[in-house]
Amino acid sequence: MPEHSLVPRPAQIAPGEGSGLVLDAATGISCDEAAQGTALWLRTELGAATGLAFPPATGAGRHIRLSVDDSAGLSPEGYRLTIDSEGAKIVGHDPAGVFYGAQTLRQLLPPAAYRRAPLPGEWRLPATEITDRPRFGWRGCMIDVARHFLPKHDLLRLIDLLALHKLNVLHLHLSDDQGWRVEIKRYPRLTEVASWRHESQVGAGDPPTFDGRPHGGFYTQDDIREIVAYAGARHIRVVPEIDIPGHSQAAIAAYPELGESGDLQVGRRWGVIEEVLNVSDATLEFYRNVFDEIMELFPDEYVCVGGDECPKGQWRNSPIAQERIKSEGLADEDELQSWFIRAFDRYFTERGRRLLGWDEILEGGLAPGATVASWRGREGGIAAARAGHDVVMCPTQTSYLDYRQSDSPDEPIPVGTVLTLADVYASEPVPTELTEEEARHVLGAQVNVWTEHMDSPRRVDYMVFPRLSAFAETVWSSGERDYAEFLPRLTDHLRRLDAIGVEYRPLDGPRPWQRRPGVPGRD
Template sequence: MLRSAAAIVAAAVVLPAPALAAQAFAVTPAPARLTPQKGALRLGAGDAVWIAPGDAEARLAAQWLVDTIAVTRGVRLVVKEGAATAATGGVVLTRGGPEGEGYTLDVSSHRAEIRAKDRAGLFYGAVSLWQLAAPSRGGAPLRVQAVRIDDAPRFAWRGLMLDTARHYRSPQVIKRIIDGMASLKLNTLHWHLTDDQGWRLEIKKYPKLTEHGAWRQPAGAAGLTTSGQAVRYGGVYTQDQAREIVAYAAARNITVVPEIEMPGHAQAAISSYPALGTRPAAEKVMADWGVYPDIFNVDDATFAFLEDVLDEVMAIFPSPYIHVGGDEALKTQWEASPAIQAKIKALGLPDEHALQSYFIQRIEKHLNAKGRRLIGWDEILEGGLAPNATVMSWRGLEGAVAAAKQGHDTVLAPGPVLYFDHRQSTSPDEPPGRGKLSTLKTVYTFDAEPSELTPEQHKHVLGVEATLFSEHIRTDERAVTMLFPRLAALAENAWTPRQDQSWDRFVDRLPATLGRLSDLDLVHDSVPFEPQAAFATPGETIGVQLDTGLQIGQVRYTTDGGEPTPVSPAYKAPLALKPGVELKARTFLDQYPLGRTRAWAVTPETALTRRSQQLARCTENLLLNLEDDGANAMGERGTFMLDILNPCWIWKNVDLTNGARLTVTVGQLPFNFQLGNKLDPLPVRPASRPEGELEVRFGCKGPRLATVPLTEAARNSALTELQVDVPGRGVGDLCFTFASRAIEPMWALYSVRIAPNATR
């Protein structure tokens, strides 16, 4: 629900907190109001954090503060119980003041006092105090600038959806992510526990869900060991592990909302218990990404199964909300089933969409009877919304608007802007993921107040949520990298009053924000801050243009082999460098380095090489940044940017006056994509050889310049270099496609290099 932060502050003339953020008050998300005071508080080892006797909730906040300061600042405070007086120093947590998640923090040279009526406010006051505490040097006392903060969140729901069904995430990394969320005052972890590709949560009454449904064989080369044996891939969370994560989150004021997908996205469950399906499912859990047609039937026995599952889920998760998915439930099996059609007729329903509404409403009645509320993706609107349902809107904001206009609560989670499996920049160095952009700035500036809604309807907007679907996020560390620092932008969007949000001031606080993430062992994606180089056609000199995706800070560079520093030359215009120079560049925000140093050998070869991410695509229907199918299953692999419905790349405006020799690096991928009801979505280009060919054309509809067999590449699941000679044609576009006799494997272009002596 939209909150008015003004209601919690006194009618005093104070500076908005963001205006001071770049000074001593780098609190993220920026508080509603921040008033600087004179002096500073020093906190040393053994100083007390005082709580009222017997206040267990205050103890949780105090202990978090003590532990976090000890780990990240090197000073060990102690929690003490007792009645605080005017003479009490140190830190004091006091009941009273703002309700809900609101708090007041008063820091003087004598003590820091956190006042809040509820547990959440005490915790968030502790978070702000931790952020204000300057790092200690060698165990010296901490210094906290005197300040008064009056604060409360803009939205009640500030969330992250973590998909552990496609790729299992270790409990340890989930806890680290929770630490990061807590440090940014996010309060909802939406845990996606089941999907077509895996069922992760132990259900004692139905053990096959995890004995069978939690495991699959990965597609392609990664699915086989070096000896040719099938790889068993997956993982399970026992109920005890899940309870431990729930408790860990609760101690940090984070509610864990479990998601059990229904009626679609159910292949793993139906494979485990075939009687649940509308038609027989594959015997094994499948490894394709996308949407399988498998869907639960509507027999009473299936509802009994789902109610049993939900009862065990509710015994683990005390969340007031239970997420039931409801998205992308293909109706083809229902349409083809005589039993389902008879059920639709018997219920007096008009179609399969109405049957899904019946399905969701029946589940909602069970949840409501247990004192819980149902939440689902925006498809639950189709066929009629369940009476008490909350809608999570992912297909833009249309679902949220429709729900709010019907008087239902809603959470905004639209893709691609809040889908954190999308790229954070256009750099070839970004990890695998979806191909559209969700940058730090687009997340920060996302407008969470749909203009179509009246002020009264806006009250139904509970808040916002980022999602991390994990089809293309294979490892724990990549998951962390995809989340941070974008979660900081989401947090400020969701917490700080809209009128006080400022991208520039948020950027000014980035050094402190990133430093705290590092303190919590959360490695953020540094690539969007780092310089990217674009090279001009080589001559006596080679032109180099440096840019950063986010346009943050100042790029500084060297050409003598030295490391760039804050006083190195500032990049202001394209450089003209002699071949053979080593160019190094790094981004600085004031004195603080953002990202790593990048280095390039300024040579004709470098200038005339492009990665797939740097080439244009002929179409962008379903754009993905995918890994090669190398045998190094858990290690680093090359990445390809491609439209999987039409793999085709363009290098524009190439001078082919005298022809050229191209070195084209290619790789292969399993076509493991379920795309609705499409069985053969790729426009396969006929090939003359069984293995297929690489085709190079002068313009995508122009004449073919060269055809190279893929015989050698077909024997190599990793990357293969192919040599291609093309004749002279003048200046035009080079278009790269593949011809093959089947969609499997899917061929992809990794890079192209033009031989320097062919461009004169």
């Protein structure tokens, strides 16, 4: 494939000297200690695709060399890839940089380099010199496994696809009204009861229709440890989300004492549900115990508490809530939600962690250590950055991959406003309203994959790709972006996704079996 097909686009690329490197039975891989993880990954992936062994190499031969050198003039996560008559050499500022260099090296091979068994052909790396680095340190994807469960195998596959695109944050939405997806040893009913529902709403019609089919699933604690380790080997951090105090009907169904209205079933309808947690000491203690187990499973510094779409009706009529407002000297239910979030901000801070929440956590006062995920437009991110808080930008207009991809009636279960591939590519994570100092609080951006209407991995593929490929370039590549220049590279890149087996949306619209005729969506 031509050099210009790299996605995301590297910072600098130039032709190299000589004819490049042909991979054959004599090609080995050498590495220093810090690059051993990437050497193992590269040997495994290229070995499966080419049928070559890539044995450990020593001496001067034409082989692939991997090393970490933080004095090589590279930025964090940056790398330099040189392919010439001497072989291929990747130098990274850190282990992540070496890994991203190896990802680029793989893209320079034919698309068959992404298959699981070898096809006939020559494996030639073109002579080239590439120096590269990411624009942002937070390049993320949120996947909602609560509405529709994504089996572990498919989640690991998604991690590989994020790594291919040089993304480095997997935000895992593990609980919501419609399901609880992680084993908590202290509270077994969270998986015995809350991990499945009797049926699911189909589409977004009013009145709603249901499929009559039970749906569920959860990750055991060993599954989570495997997922975190698998992602970590690919330099992806996993940020867990347990949504509180709204979006909690599944937990309340398992433990009714957490709520305000007694016995419930796990939610089966989509949308904002009125059920919320009560604000008793016992409920706070319950969730402190939950988060203790979550922090043991997920080593990342961030823990997301959601904090979004929390209706206040039950609190207005709740003696527990009204007494809490009075005893804490709060003005109203908005400040009560802030009080609830602040309690966990302090709890995480004491344990060396940081709280992440959707931008509703700004309402009633922002917790001192909180980082804001700005989804209801850019305004929340602007306000948080101006107040000195870190921000992850993910506004609906540019970042919600559950939104429809065109105005065509063939789009399956059309949701929200149109968010095209070109729209995602043109998006700018840093609001222009921010000063240079304020903009430093923008850690980066992420896309959000809400799965109410994605009931299978095939449907996730269709909604996520190739828009995620466009997003990857907005958060990795610096400088001006030109969609007309990007499109030919993406067309080549789709051949890699074909080799992997990703059932993406074709650029000219859905295939017949990707449609959902007759299933209503929503604006």
